[in-house]
Amino acid sequence: MSQRAYDQAKVDGLDEEILDFRHKAVPASLHGMSIGALAARRLGLAELQTPLLTLDESAMDFNARLLAAWCDDHGVLLAPHGKTTMSPELWARQIELGAWGMTLANAAQLRVARAFGFTRLMLANSLTDPQAIRWAAGQAEDGARIVSWVDSAETVALLERELAGHGTLDVIVERGGAGGRTGARSHEEALSIARTVHASAALRLVGVGGYEGALAHTADDAGLGAVRGYLGEVARLHGELLAEGLYDADEVLVTAGGSAYFDDVVEVLAPVRDAGGTGRPRVEIVLRSGAYIIHDDGFYRGISPFSRQDPDGEQSFRPAMHAWVRVVSQPEPGLAILEGGKRDLPFDEGLPVPQLISDGLGEPATELRKAEITAVNDQHAFLRFAEGTEIRPGQVIRLGLSHPCTALDKWTLIPVLDTVADPERAAVVGAVRTFF
The missing domain is CATH 3.20.20.10 (Alanine racemase)
Structure with a gap:
């Protein structure tokens, strides 16, 4: 089925794209490398730059298989809405798991699908x-x-x-x-x-x-x-x-x-x-x-049929996207300014939620409590935090996000992490290209 449903060679060819200035998560030190080579090297987070959006390989795989099996058990077909990811690579994964086809929202998105043989x-x-x-x-x-x-x-x-x-x-x-x-x-x-x-x-x-x-x-x-x-x-x-x-x-x-x-x-x-x-x-x-393959820590976490009663249950979808941003200023007590804003982070279904803080990408992190993002500008976020919490410029904060449909559209290339082999030091094992 899959060979007739999309062009395998064109999807695989995405790995040949050369990284350069168009990919904002990729530092200049990695320019000239192909996506495939990036994946093969299993780089650590520390070799990327912020602001950064990442995807979790194990979470995406779990989510995709969970709904595919559920549809099969209930005798219904699945045509995932591709507008969420605009990723031919992820579309192909959904087709391989038995999807009837792909859903799209407009003619431009249809042309992307046809360009990759769907x-x-x-x-x-x-x-x-x-x-x-x-x-x-x-x-x-x-x-x-x-x-x-x-x-x-x-x-x-x-x-x-x-x-x-x-x-x-x-x-x-x-x-x-x-x-x-x-x-x-x-x-x-x-x-x-x-x-x-x-x-x-x-x-x-x-x-x-x-x-x-x-x-x-x-x-x-x-x-x-x-x-x-x-x-x-x-x-x-x-x-x-x-x-x-x-x-x-x-x-x-x-x-x-x-x-x-x-x-x-x-x-x-x-x-x-x-x-x-x-x-x-x-x-x-x-x-x-469509959103299920990425899921989130916000809107879908609360409303998905699999997580309404227990968002962290074994058979609930798992959030596969996170943002990583640095503190760029701590101008007054209880306020830190983060480098990620509306151009980087979704905000239409709830503001990002601070989860972890560390001294650098790939460094040991601790839970960030009594802190919240209260507003976002084009390129900045306002983090309010309680007295007694120490936050300083250069630190990295991991954010939970709400609404994948307005998260992935802000990134042309999104690193994919293996968080299973070494949860403390996740490795980059791929990168998803998007075509919004």
């Missing part, structure tokens, strides 16, 4: 740019399948106009929810859109879906109630399309599920699965979780 792609969005529409339709000639979304009659008309003479596209009708993001806001509207797609010569209706994460941000009764009610509407829409015979494919995709509520998605949508048969398409549930 052939089964879902665009969790509507195509409305004329050039992107024609390009996506043309990818079928190279053996790729792109499934995009529609949520209005106007979008259907736009696609038909731009596709005239340029091929066809597979589409999913997106059911939205009040106050959510995209998607038809009513059952009747979504049903009408599906009928229009079915009647189109340029489009094939291959499924229904949407995104429940836009309707809730908590795992309390109110949040879960909103999510489950919405998912019930997705299932209802699918049932009517099936009954009317509006699907144009032998395999129908019913898709939802980010990294926060995938258990609810499967529980609510599982009854619509169908192995198919005479006159009936096969119906598959497709999850699109």
